[in-house]
């Protein structure tokens with residue numbers, strides 16, 4: 506076979522974006538027809554849907570009964586910044602970062618909140634040495650680095666008897682990776698990631714110790730209304746029953762409920778995790794068998810199973826950034842992969858979303874196309890020389 510012959514099979518769904526991610530396989534717009542549109546979210550029907558979203562989250566993720574869960578404004582960013590703004594400043598802070606979103610939380614801590622925080626950063630493709638972290642400080646970190654394709658392998662290193670709080674941005678991990686709830690005091694995510702929901706709404710999950718912090722500590726800086734979780738030093742319990750701070754989109758809520766139903770129907774969290782692992786496994790097999798391409802994650806133990814980042818290593822490549830862009834463009838032009846270019850701040854390459862809504866057959870069908878696009882681009886580059 507000619508090396509440049511396009512593969513015979515195309516992915517049935519070419520959506521491999523790392524957010525918003527592919528909708529669940531059962532998604533159809535008319536499946537949202539029962540959304541209580543044009544009704545108040547404070548009416549019984551709206552409140553019931555919001556409460557179902559919270560209850561379903563607890564059920565599928567296995568969140569302990571004494572943890573609080575809320576739907577909050579502004580997607581994962583809103584949820585995470587709400588946690589930083591309401592809880593940090595009470596004790597020493599350590600900021601851990603291994604990609605651009607984690608780096609954004611470092612900027613928040615240092616430049617906006619003006620905290621004298623210890624900052625531990627790892628280059629793209631690595632995470633920091635978690636055993637060196639002072640867990641008696643409040644520790645902010647990202648479970649899965651969406652833009653760098655690395656993740657925390659387990660929470661074992663986090664001590665159960667820590668004095669600090671752990672604030673975990675788990676937006677590209679929740680529903681695809683097991684999260685150790687006893688080690689996480691604040692966990693945030695957005696619907697737009699692993700369950701293929703919509704952006705705009707964030708979720709925040711609080712341990713009893715995080716609630717104790719909220720009720721015992723008042724930060725020195727002002728808090729906008731959309732960050733306020735307490736009133737008169739007491740938690741506003743209604744927020745954790747679906748009485749949202751401001752108006753949510755009931756269409757997005759309905760869409761999230763559909764995704765939760767789908768998750769339940771396939772077997773819940775174990776099935777969601779297994780799907781992401783199977784997808785990442787299919788990419789790993791391709792990478793192992795293909796010269797000239799590598800995983801950005803240096804250590805397989807920390808390699809992401811959702812946002813898998815690939816780099817091109819063929820010595821014939823002259824301009825890595827231009828090459829990676831051209832490969833992504835070829836894949837898009839063929840209609841086999843949309844939105845797979847590496848994140849703008851990350852090293853040049855491809856990023857293939859392997860989260861739970863993506864079908865393994867589609868990942869398997871995509872891999873030969875990546876090999877093809879790479880060979881075609883090297884050939885084009887040589888012809889230009």
Ligand SMILES: Cc1ncc(COP(=O)(O)O)c(C=O)c1O
Nearest residue numbers: 524580581582606647651676695
């Ligand atoms: C690790 C991480 N944190 C935060 C965000 C921001 O999420 P959102 O746009 O849902 O606020 C993203 C988005 O990709 C992310 O990957």
